[in-house]
Amino acid sequence: MxxxxxxxxxxxxxxxxxxxxxxxxxxxxxxxxxxxxxxxxxxxxxxxxxxxxxxxxxxxxxxxxxxxxxxxxxxxxxxxxxxxxxxxxxxxxxxNPAYTEVTTAVGQRKTIQLADGSQLTLNAGSIVRIPKDMREERRLNIVDGEVFFDVKGKPSVPFIVESGPLTTTVLGTSFNVTAYRQVNRMSIAVTEGKVSVQKNGGTAEVLVKDQALTYDRTKNNTTIDAIDKSLLGWREGSMVLNDASFEDMVVLMQKNFGITLTTSQAGVRATRYTTELSTTMDPVKAAEVLAAIHNLKIEVTGHVVIVYE
Incomplete structure (x- = not known):
């Protein structure tokens, strides 16, 4: 040669x-x-x-x-x-990839059991990477979406969840992580136990039962408040909007109902949206209810819904 x-x-x-x-x-x-x-x-x-x-x-x-x-x-x-x-x-x-990627489709929810006994419930349109070997480190990554965790305690192997700039560490608890890539607000809500949340390697914040941390991507700041349990309604088949921007609402409506909301009016885009919709509803009907609650109208063309005053 x-x-x-x-x-x-x-x-x-x-x-x-x-x-x-x-x-x-x-x-x-x-x-x-x-x-x-x-x-x-x-x-x-x-x-x-x-x-x-x-x-x-x-x-x-x-x-x-x-x-x-x-x-x-x-x-x-x-x-x-x-x-x-x-x-x-x-x-x-x-x-031989080091992880398994679990996804949910539009409007789909999925519950999976991990080898360590922990349980994950994924909301619609979510992507989670789970290590194939969790004996030495239980580190999961939420690429996109929302996941509820019911973690089994194993003090020698901390349970770590990475979600963009936030890293949550826990030994045994139940908590919810909202980390949609295109939604401005991220949140960690604890329903049982205690977790530590760290942003980009900074100082860790400790959350206990019934506390929630919200991170605003635009303002780059975090707040800790009492948990709003209505936001966990997605596990029972609801899509909850709580003072959501038009852009965030567009993402959640697409994830849950498979329709794309759009508008050419600045007033509609500036409106904040608060409502609760059953994810079993017909997509167009869900858009009609959403518009009616906020005194708006819609025009439907295929999967695109135009919202106007």
Whole structure:
């Protein structure tokens, strides 16, 4: 095999561009080493490892002055051997994701039981990533949506929920996390026990039973108040709006009823919306009720609902 060809193959392999036969040959070579099992990496850590490996291998591949093919093979092998552990780390995690992603569709609610005995209930339009192995760390990530947690205590392994800028740590409790990506307000509401909530690595706030923390993305501030239990009505099949902006209402109506609300009027957009709707209602009927409560009118075209005064 010529030197230039060897360089090209290794480079294409690292970029995931090799042909099946070449990929198989290199994979078999890696498997000949006695690799140890590794702990799962996060997606960010995988990318960091990949970049570090490439940055350290690339200089060797770019060297123009080469005397003997054997010497090149030895040099490439030495570099790869030094980084084999890290590269295997990346390859294992790429083919075996460290988490399971659970989702709910428009208007769907779902309850799942975790291996540790904890129970999660997902609201409509939610995405949660759950570790495949929760023996050493119980760290979940709410990518989008709302989830109610009933956590079983296990003092040696804290239960951690990441939701955007907020990280909630708990040993055994029940609490609700609202973290829709397109909704301005996020909240953590505790119904039993006690949790610690930290924003972007700052000072942690401790919440006890019947307390709720609300984070305003626009103002970048948090408040702690008595819990509004009506906001937990979604578990019983209700969509609750409590002084919601028009933009937030649009997101929640789409998640729960699959319709898109829009308006061209500044007055409608500036209105704050408070109501409770059964998620079993016909979507258009739900929009009619919402509009009637706020003295507005609607015009329906397919899945789009125009709201006006």
């Amino acid at each position: 010529e030197t230039d060809k060897l360089k090209r193959i290794f480079r294409q392999y690292l970029l995931g561009q090799t042909r099946e036969k070449e990929t198989g040959a290199i994979d078999n070579w890696y498997q000949s080493f006695d690799n140890e099992l590794v702990n799962p990496l996060s997606r960010e850590e995988e990318e960091t490892v990949r970049l570090e490996i490439w940055q350290r291998i690339q200089p060797e591949l770019e060297k123009k002055k080469v005397h003997y093919l054997r010497r090149n093979l030895a040099t490439a092998a030495a570099v790869i051997l030094l980084l084999a552990g890290g590269l295997t780390y990346y390859m294992v995690n790429r083919s």
